[in-house]
Amino acid sequence: MPGDEAYSSWEDLHNHVITQSAQAFVTTFLSRCLRASTRIDHYDRDGEGKEVPNLKENLGRVVGKWRHSERRLILVDWEDTLVEKVTGAGRIVEDGEEEAIELLKKLTKGERRNEVWVLSGLPANSGPIERLAKEVEGVGIV
Numbered sequence: 001m002p003g004d005e006a007y008s009s010w011e012d013l014h015n016h017v018i019t020q021s022a023q024a025f026v027t028t029f030l031s032r033c034l035r036a037s038t039r040i041d042h043y044d045r046d047g048e049g050k051e052v053p054n055l056k057e058n059l060g061r062v063v064g065k066w067r068h069s070e071r072r073l074i075l076v077d078w079e080d081t082l083v084e085k086v087t088g089a090g091r092i093v094e095d096g097e098e099e100a101i102e103l104l105k106k107l108t109k110g111e112r113r114n115e116v117w118v119l120s121g122l123p124a125n126s127g128p129i130e131r132l133a134k135e136v137e138g139v140g141i142v
Contacts, residue, residue, distance in 0.1 A: 072113050076104075078120035083128070097128055101135055108138040117142055 001009070055062065066072065076082055082100035107116045117140040122129050124141070133141060 070113065072115065074107060074114055074116045076116070076118055078118050078122065078128070078132075082118070097131075101132060104132070104136045104139055108136060116140065 078100070082103070083096040104116060104118065107114050116138070118132060119142050120129055124130070124133075129141060132139065
């Protein structure tokens with residue numbers, strides 16, 4: 001690379017580095033968060049926040065986007081969403097664990113477009129989460 005071209009490239013990179021400080025990142029990030037949270041379409045006419053639409057009511061719209069998407073991020077809560085904690089005979093039983101594991105296997109098996117993460121407040125070494133990690137290949141656990 002000729003000297004004048006190298007110097008020009010160095011100046012461009014240097015200007016980028018000095019303007020992209022941690023402070024600039026935080027300021028930009030917070031500004032975007034504020035803009036996103038105050039967008040008018042997030043609120044109804046009374047200024048109250050809108051509820052998340054029911055999936056069953058919007059299934060057709062979701063399925064169309066689902067089929068044509070290049071990548072899919074699926075975040076699923078474990079406790080009280082996929083499985084229900086039931087107290088019985090002095091211990092906690094995970095009701096629906098088998099079905100949940102089978103569902104997660106279907107979402108991850110052979111579908112490269114799906115990135116599936118299970119969110120849980122349980123310790124990583126708890127029985128259900130250990131089992132999930134062993135049995136469902138490709139699932140992330142948070």
